[in-house]
Amino acid sequence: MKNEIHPDYHMIKVVMNDGTEFETRSTWGAEGDVMNLDIDPTTHPAWTGGNQHLIDRGGRLSRFKKKYEGLGV
16 A cells, blocks of 8 residues: 555544534544534434425426426326
């Protein structure tokens, strides 16, 4: 294995929004650094099932709905 082509892989501490912490190996930062997350699985709608908003850009969404309105899905 060539050492000069591989990044430094070390232990860091990750602090989530609710204050919980865990240690993991990472190439981010340096040994012992603390990563404070702004968005994590406890707060982001992608993981929590938050509201989804569809944006109709250029009428694409309305054309799609009109094309398939008779399917009853």
